[in-house]
Amino acid sequence: MSGGRFGLIIVAAGSSSRMQGIDKVWAPLGGRSVLSHSVANLGPFCDEVVVVVRADQVERTVSVFGSEPNLRVVTGGNDRRASVSAGLHALGDVEFIAVHDCARPLATPSLLQSGREALHRWAAAIPVIPVSDTVKRVDPDGQVAETIPRDSLRLVQTPQLFRAPALRQAHDWASGLGEPVTDDASLLEAQGMIVGTILGDVRNVKITTPLDLQVARFLVETGA
Known part of the structure; x- marks a missing residue:
């Protein structure tokens, strides 16, 4: 990609707690692992790649990807924010950063390209897809409190793209909060920075459960 240097952080330090004993990072998918996808x-579209994994997976990850040019493996933290911060510290001098969840192995380079172009306008750009289901808010007793208009609702995917100074500033600010962070863009939002959106991809599924893995395998095997 043209322009400034581009860094990629792949977050693969999760516990796979809902995978019924399957480590989704290394789960086979179309002849290679989820992380390999x-x-x-x-990776080939970025100047630097940092893969963030659990401490017990560093050796294995290095053995698999150690020969990849411009790729570094680092140990993640106790939560997602800490893991992304570890990735940020490992990156060199880059102008743009993409943060991607390993659990979305079917993300395409076109999302990087679209997001990169959007960064000329915004501090961050995230891929989203429209919500097709009806959405309701329920109270603690399980009763419907309201039906939420879905016209302006979107589901967020990764890779999320950022101007590097904005993302680093947001993580520095959040380091003392002690609150869980599931979405890096929300840190920029909390600081009043503008986060734009690009069109995501319905094939860019997130593997959270064994059923999600089966869906991803179907998409890979059929080319759907």
């Missing part, structure tokens, strides 16, 4: 699909 993310590295192969997005």
Whole structure:
């Protein structure tokens, strides 16, 4: 990609707690692991790649990807924010940063390209898809409190793209909060920075459960 240097952080330090004993990072998908798909699909389009994994997976990850040019493996933290921060510290001098969840192995380079172009306008750009289901808010007793108009609702995907100074500033600010962070863009929002959106991809599924893994395998095997 043209312009300033581009860094990619692949977050693969989760516990796979809902995978019924399957480590989704290394789960087979179309002849290679879930993590290998993310590295192969997005890595070649970035100047630097940092893969963030659990401490007990560093050696294995290095053995698999150690020969990849411009790729570094680091140990993640106790939560997602800490893991992304570890990735930020490992990155060199880059102008743009993409943060991607390993659990989305079917992300395409076109999302990087669209997001990169959007960064000329915004501090961050995130891929989103429209909500097709009816959405309701329920109270603690399980009763419907309201039906939420879905016209302006979107589901957020990764890779999320950022101007590097904005993302680093947001993580520095959040380091003392002690609150869980599931979405890096929300840190910029909390500081009043503008986060834009680009069109996501319905094939860019997130693997959270064994059923999600089966869906991803179907998409890979059929090319759907």
